[in-house]
Amino acid sequence: MSLPAEQRTAFLLGPERLEVRTVPVPAPGPGEILVRIEAATTCGTDVKVFRRGGHPRMLKVPTPFGHEMAGRIAAAGEGVARFREGDRVAVANSASCGRCRACRQGHENLCSDLHYVNGAFSEYLLVPRRFVERSTYPCPEGLRPEHAALAEPLACVLHGIEILSLSASAEIVLFGSGPIGLLFVDLLSQAGHRVTVADPNPVRLAVALRLGAAATVVVGRDGGEVERVRARSSHGDGFDAALEATGSPAAWEDAMDAVRPGGTTLLFGGYPPATTVPLNAHRLHYSELTVKGAYHHRPATYRRALEILAAGSLRPDLLLSAERPLEEVEAALRSMMRREALKVVIRP
Secondary structure (H helix, E strand, C coil), X not given: CCCCCEEEEEEEEECCEEEEEEEECCCCCCCCEEEEEEEEECCHHHHHHHHHCCECCCECCCEECCCEEEEEEEEECCCCCCCCCCCEEEECCEECCCCCHHHHCCCHHHCCCCEECCCCCECEEEECHHHHHHCEEECCCCCCHHHHCXXXXXXXXXXXXXXXXXXXXXXXXXXXXXXXXXXXXXXXXXXXXXXXXXXXXXXXXHHHHHCCCCEEXXXXXXXXCHHHHHCCCCCCCCEEEEEECCCCHHHHHHHHHCEEEEEEEEECCCCCCCCCCCCCHHHHHHCCCEEEECCCCCHHHHHHHHHHHHHCCCCHHHCEEEEEEHHXXXXXXXXXXXXXXXXXXXXX
């Protein structure tokens, strides 16, 4: 394939500073591949990073931006045996070392040397050797590229559900009906769990009902309405499990207070370093509560995410609010900030 000399790439420069630049198209070195991006999707993490101008783990500005992607291999470097030019692939945004204690125990998301890749909002992405070897996956036949790009957030959700370790037919309250929350709703309701969703946005709550939520509660953005949420549980004493997917410290507090005695809370949203929330130690001890965290995804959950998306059991188009060209990445992110869009497909 003949490659162009230049490409357009969206660069994050600082807090709410994004610029689409023309840069050279790189040639893949040994073990590397060059992927022609067919579709990338925006996400809540992109919005947070755009607002803050960086991320403590994933990137430092100035940097190419975007991390949910699928495309076609435009060129392969020397020594690449698993893939060839023309293959359709999805590339995960992190790659573990495979050697440290966490990796050996199957916790690749906690790898002591976890590498990240960004640059999905671009025409081409150079995929480093470690990612080619450990974090690049063939796209199942017939899977649309915008759906394949959703493998990354879906893999995170699958990882969270594994950590939550639910019993059959659990009663769950979910705080947050953004794209991640709605993926939780779709998967959990299909698995036979009764999901109540709490969120300030009635439009997003309506999507949650379409995806199988049993009930919804309109709440404020500052939390403190946990008693009203608990009242929606079957016996009024709380839920078997609570799941926080908002990125709001107030929602962490409400989620920990929303479960019944013996219940479990999964704290899924991520925060800047040094963020703290109060903890009711008396209730934690005497009600035998379990509080868990969940971060990122693992190769096993990424592979399973692609399989689930290919099977067609989910309804991803309910999450994809619009399509925009690469030059409108910033407009797409701002539409999410105004809560006009859930996720936006970016086409180079």
